Amino acid sequence: MVEGKRIFERVYICLKACKEGFRSGCRPLIGLDGCFLRGYCKGLLLAAVGIDATNSMYPIAYAVCEKENTNTWSWFLKLLKEDLDIDRPSQFAMMSDRQKGLENAIASVFEGAEVRNCVRHLHSNFKKDHPGLLLKQQLWAAAKTTTIPEFQKRMRELRDTSENAYNWLALKTPSEWSRSHFSEMVKCDMLLNNLCESFNTVIVDARDKPIITLLEKIRYWLMSRFFNKRESLKKWIHPVGKRILQVVEKNKSIAKNCLTTRAATYQFQVDCPNNESFDVDLQKRTCSCRRFQLTGIPCGHALAAIWTSGAEIMDYIHECYKKEAFLKAYAGIIYPMPSPEQWPETGLNPIYPPFETNLPGRPKKARRRESDEPPPSSTKTRRFGQIHLCKKCKQPGHTSKTCPNPTNAQVPAQKKRGRPPAANPTEATKKRKERLTKQKQSFSQQGGSKTRARQHDLS
Template sequence: MAKEQINGNFKSQYRLLRDYIEEVKNTNPGFKAIGRDLLGFDGAFLKIEWHGQLLTTVGLDPNNGYYPLAYAVVEAETMLSWQWFLQCLRDDLDMDSRSKFTFMSDRQKGLIQAVERVFPCTEHRYCLRYITENMKKIFKGKIYKDSIRKLATCTTAVHYEREMHILKRLNKRAHLWVSKIPPSHWSKSHFTGRALSNVLINKMCEVFHSKLVDGRDKPIITLLEYMREYLMRKIVNVLKVIDKSLGLLTPYATNIMESVNKEANRYTMHWNGKVHYQVTGPNSDQWEVIGGIPYRHVVASIWVKAAHDPDVGKESFVTPIYTMERCKAVYSYKVYPINGMSMWPKSHGSTLIIEYHKPIGRSKKYRKKSHVEKEEATIGKKGKKVKGKSVEVKEQGPSKKAKIVRKARPPGSNACGGCCQKGHNIRSCLVVV
């Protein structure tokens, strides 16, 4: 009863849902800004009585931060749901079927088919983490994970084929498994470059969903308000960063240019008198495009060109999407507050509520982490990864991890399985073998 007074009633909020939608449309018109032509798609379960799925699309802003663009609540994650979501997105952004966006996803149910129907000309990237997780189910070991990573980060088709040949010598079955996934969907070496980004993981959607965990178990309108208010706060926080930023480029692009300049000092350039330059230096046989920012080879060439033309500057070769001017334009759109419930316009439509039988037990709030995520989290902590059961040893200062080897104990004994002593069990045992 207390939760219902705070968050609202599930069933009554569904009856008011159409009124709420009309209010949001009236108070927030014309929101159509995009940082660049790259959008990530993902879905998340709702932890409510009638279940459902939250579909989201998130882009990247000029400072390479995540930019939530659209979201919708649907009954299930199916091809028809994704198709409807993409059609709404197409109409709202005045796009057409020939739009050459770049989409990124975990290959959710029905999404690939929906994209092919609504946006047949788009480039569709597959999240590298999802590919790695699927491969790990069949081919165990760090060597295969590293091989996938090398293939994904290759910058030329020649280097990609070289890594594929190494994988084939290692395991022909693994090579065949990887060959079935076209490299244009997941390797830098085969990206078109239209997205001006070499992102390999659909992290923008993951970050956005992590901010909504506390709202996904609320009634429908409370959930939508939780998201709208979060977006209001996020835009304000970004505007604070914009006010503090100086210079032509965004902080993200400025930091990359600084590191690129250091690398460019290690290269020697020879000008042919026209528009071509010969590059000599470390890794001069590998080229990489950092999403519209000139790489070390190009910067070294620009320095030679600037010696003959003083009007040439490195920043002029950076794509406009990384300028502070573009960043300010993207965040010139705001999310506006709405009126109280009593002032919402009354819609004439009705919402059909399908009763759902809630299973026994408390519903889980957080999703299960994959094997790859658990492994990355373990390796990221202080110390090395430890197999087997681990315990926290409080008496030895900072928290440490240690492997426990179970000792044999007499049948029927209530002694500890770690040290064979009575009075405690292995969970609270402080003896590390």
């Protein structure tokens, strides 16, 4: 309130369809992220995104606030916890990029929840002091491990490469970035916060608009998305979606090379070509590699056991991937809304926009990318495998402007349009004169005949 005027500060939105769909049809994983607004009213958009039955993003709630800190994140998470009616936060996993104030807010509001950090952002901080492709590969290898012995083995390999890099990574809690320490209750082994990144990409054009237009565009997109998802369910041939089928097909390539030995009705020992053996229990739906428990989708070892038992693969896929869960998530309807011109007047004291704050420099459209990050996708065709040569020395690896050996330049003669030059310039000059003389004579003869014809007609 400034001199009797109400100034906009924050707004939180959680639509009923999104709230009920997440509670009934999505897994207990919430991705949190914030992005800048680039319109007249600067600020931030905070978003909470879940994951549906097809491993796609599921927007839950979003809010517009003035800045990003512990206060704003705590305010957002308290409202989110109240809307989702979360009594036991320990049953949820929170995925984030470790943004400003977010860690403290999660610890205070969602006390006991499993915290996961995006490994890509973890590596962005890791490579500042420990660059190199080998260290990057070893970090990702440790993050992708699913068992504790394998994780310890990868960490020893990292320590043999760089003691400092190992010490830096050992200070991080393994349950925040390695699958080997993830909870099996969530049924999701994602290492990246791509759910929120996808949501930010969808609303990138709306972030340039005023706040009311921004919120209306997001509502319109959600309304259309929920309807399209319900319609896409009619095309499902199998009990699960295409993305889940692709994971199953990938695991089948592993199962083809496995040898199973039955120990009991539901227990198997699965031997792999690399001399590794795994224990599979189909009744408990477990495998000693832990991939089955982490995702809820049978791994390659479990598929080999399922084939041996003669059971159906779809019966061993978790219910969170089935049609029923997908329909529950998108069963709600986001109703249409008329334009602001038709909204009723709420009173004589309207809410004014926040104060304008212009940041220094030219406004940026795209986010800042890392040096080793690939460029964004473009409609232009990219050329791969072509070797470009210097125009001066005809050597690869540089251009004519940065040529290191201009003295040895071998500049080819520039090709001119028209006929190639003659070997003898004097002979060519004579032929050209003779040709011009013949052309003059032919022109004079034609002009004289035409003149005599005109004089004859006049006479």
